[in-house]
Each structure stands twice: as structure tokens, then as C-alpha cells.
Amino acid sequence: MENPELELELIRRAQQGDLRAYGALVKRYEERMFYTAYRILHQREDAEDCLQETFLRVWDRLRELSDVRAFQLWVYRILSNQALDILRRRERQREGLESYGSEVLHLARVSSPASPRELLRRSREVERIERAIEELPPRQKLVFVLRHFQGLKLTEIAEVLNSPLGTVKATLHNALQKLQGSLIGSGEVDERARR
Amino acid sequence: MIREDCRTVTLLLLDHVYRDLEEVWTHRVERHLADCAECRERHARLRETLELVDRATVEPEERISEQFAATVLAILQRRRADESRPWLRAAMAACLVLGLLAPTLRVPSLPKATAPNPPPAVVELQLVAKELNDPLIVELAWQTAQLSARVQSVGFRTSRPVS
Ligand SMILES: [Zn+2]
Numbered sequence: 001m002e003n004p005e006l007e008l009e010l011i012r013r014a015q016q017g018d019l020r021a022y023g024a025l026v027k028r029y030e031e032r033m034f035y036t037a038y039r040i041l042h043q044r045e046d047a048e049d050c051l052q053e054t055f056l057r058v059w060d061r062l063r064e065l066s067d068v069r070a071f072q073l074w075v076y077r078i079l080s081n082q083a084l085d086i087l088r089r090r091e092r093q094r095e096g097l098e099s100y101g102s103e104v105l106h107l108a109r110v111s112s113p114a115s116p117r118e119l120l121r122r123s124r125e126v127e128r129i130e131r132a133i134e135e136l137p138p139r140q141k142l143v144f145v146l147r148h149f150q151g152l153k154l155t156e157i158a159e160v161l162n163s164p165l166g167t168v169k170a171t172l173h174n175a176l177q178k179l180q181g182s183l184i185g186s187g188e189v190d191e192r193a194r195r
Numbered sequence: 196m197i198r199e200d201c202r203t204v205t206l207l208l209l210d211h212v213y214r215d216l217e218e219v220w221t222h223r224v225e226r227h228l229a230d231c232a233e234c235r236e237r238h239a240r241l242r243e244t245l246e247l248v249d250r251a252t253v254e255p256e257e258r259i260s261e262q263f264a265a266t267v268l269a270i271l272q273r274r275r276a277d278e279s280r281p282w283l284r285a286a287m288a289a290c291l292v293l294g295l296l297a298p299t300l301r302v303p304s305l306p307k308a309t310a311p312n313p314p315p316a317v318v319e320l321q322l323v324a325k326e327l328n329d330p331l332i333v334e335l336a337w338q339t340a341q342l343s344a345r346v347q348s349v350g351f352r353t354s355r356p357v358s
Contacts, residue, residue: 019271026264034259044257051259055267129251148248153215173209180244 011068014059022062026055029072032150033079039145040083042134050086054079076152076160080142087138132182140175147172200227204234212241 013021037047146152158165204227210216211224228235
């Protein structure tokens with residue numbers, strides 16, 4: 001991160017109630033956090049809603065943050081919880097839809113993520129891969145996005161999710177097994193290695 | 196049966212691919228991969244999967260809206276304004292009550308006030324109402340301004356000779 005000293009200063013000032021400093025912080029983080037939310041939620045509106053709620057919460061609880069150097073992971077944590085909530089809500093809606101048959105379910109899954117403009121531009125291959133990521137279970141997707149796209153270390157993800165390192169590792173492993181299964185077919189070699 | 200070494204290496208493959216391993220372990224994994232076709236195959240499949248993902252997801256086409264930070268700040272500023280002036284609603288409510296009582300105070304039968312400038316307190320109230328954009332407060336500020344105008348016009352009338 002460029003100019004970490006300035007950033008720490010901004011966090012401290014925001015903790016004392018300086019809204020201008022907080023605005024500068026939001027600016028610094030918004031893009032990175034937006035992409036994280038977008039990778040997890042696949043919808044622009046949902047991603048922005050998630051982010052807005054995240055930054056309002058961050059402000060409300062900023063004084064609870066004792067180590068200002070942990071700010072980034074802490075924001076990721078609040079964002080992750082928000083995103084998981086949205087994913088779970090969607091799953092419940094999806095379960096509700098399931099009783100209406102697979103046709104509707106398919107529409108709900110496929111038509112939601114992208115705008116028509118976007119769909120036109122994407123090749124089928126890209127579509128296939130994005131869907132594979134989208135269909136990961138919420139927690140697996142979250143861990144995968146944080147690791148693969150945001151470049152967080154597993155120890156950091158463990159901190160973000162407040163989970164043991166071993167659990168996070170297993171979750172990432174399962175996510176990759178699942179992705180591999182849908183992208184290049186399931187490898188029986190890996191199945192044997194798992195136990 | 197899977198060999199013990201293979202089990203360990205399989206568990207480390209992800210860390211290896213993401214370059215999370217310490218040098219000692221990196222060497223160990225690589226040495227094993229050189230010897231073991233099965234683990235090499237696992238490693239290759241893992242890399243292939245991640246490469247596919249990378250190819251598909253260069254960068255999202257969507258961008259965050261430009262006013263995002265401004266919107267967040269506006270919400271927080273508004274909230275702060277509401278919180279920092281808890282007396283405001285009470286004061287306004289009192290003004291409203293006064294405004295409603297005004298008719299019984301023989302003030303309202305007076306003609307529409309052509310009062311000079313309203314007192315600073317009323318101006319402030321109107322500004323705050325405008326800033327907060329809260330219908331109730333706007334209404335209260337309006338009532339207050341009206342009442343103030345009436346009271347002022349009473350002041351003028353009584354100070355003038357009756358014709
Ligand atoms: Zn092996």
C-alpha cells in the first residue's frame with residue numbers, strides 16, 4: 001500500500017470522529033473492496049450495497065479497532081460478513097424458487113449476474129468459468145476470492161474469518177477441487193489424495 | 196494406497212502454487228514432483244484450473260460508481276447532524292405548540308405580517324431545516340417563521356398610533 005504512514009494517520013483521525021479523513025480512507029479502499037464484493041456477489045448493485053453497509057459499519061465500530069495496522073483485514077472481515085449474509089439470503093430465495101421447477105431456478109442462476117451488454121461481450125468460455133466460481137458454496141467462494149483475487153495469505157484469511165488456519169486451508173482446497181471438477185473434469189487422483 | 200509423502204505434498208500443493216511455502220518446503224515439494232508422476236499430475240491440474248480462472252477473469256468490467264464515497268459521507272454527515280442536535284426536534288415541537296396556541300393569544304387576527312427581517316434564531320432554524328431536509332422540521336421551521344412574523348407585526352402595530 002502506498003504511503004502507509006498517511007493511512008495510519010487517516011485511520012487515527014477517523015477514530016477521533018474526523019469525517020473528512022474517513023472519506024479519504026473510503027476513497028483509498030473502495031475500489032479494492034468493490035472488486036472483492038463484486039467477485040463474490042457477481043452483481044454490481046449488490047456489490048455496492050454490500051460495500052455501503054460495510055463502510056457505514058466500519059465507521060460505527062472504528063473506535064473498537066485497537067490496532068490501526070489491522071485496519072485492512074478488519075474491513076475485509078466486515079465486508080466478508082456482509083457478503084456472506086447476502087449470499088445466504090440469495091440461497092434461501094433460490095431454495096424457495098426450487099419448488100417452482102428447474103427452469104425458473106436456471107433463470108435465477110444465470111440471468112442475474114450480468115447485464116446484457118456484459119453478456120454480449122463475454123465468450124462462452126469465460127461465461128462457463130465465471131459460473132463455476134459463482135456456483136461455489138458461499139464460504140468456499142469467499143475464501144477463494146480473498147486468496148486468489150485479493151492475494152491475501154491464508155493466515156490473513158483465517159484472521160478475517162476468525163477461523164482456524166486448518167479450516168481455511170481445507171475450505172480453499174475444497175473450493176479448488178470443486179472448480180477443477182467443473183472446469184476440467186474431476187480427477188480421481190485427487191479424490192484418493194483427500195483422505 | 197496413497198504414499199505418505201504424496202499425502203503431505205498434496206496438502207502443500209496449494210501453498211506451492213500460491214508461493215506461500217518457505218524455501219525448504221518448496222524444495223521438498225519440487226523434489227517430490229520430479230519423482231512422482233501422480234503428484235505431478237495433480238499439480239498440473241491445479242495450475243490448469245487456476246490458469247483458466249485467470250484467463251476468464253482479467254478484471255471485472257463493472258466499476259464502482261464515482262459518487263460512492265460521497266454518498267457514504269453524506270449518509271454519515273446527515274446522521275451526525277441528527278444526533279448532534281437532539282434539542283432541535285424538541286425546540287421545534289415547542290415552537291409548533293406555540294404556533295398552535297397563537298390563535299388563543301389573540302395574535303392571529305392580525306393581518307399578514309410585513310415584518311422586517313426575521314430574528315437570527317428563526318433564520319438559523321430555517322437554514323437547519325433546509326440542510327436536514329426533514330419534512331417535519333421544515334414544517335416546524337415554517338410555523339416558527341410565521342409565528343415570529345406575527346409577533347413582530349404585533350410589535351409594530353402597538354408602537355404606532357391608532358388611526
Ligand atoms: Zn506423490
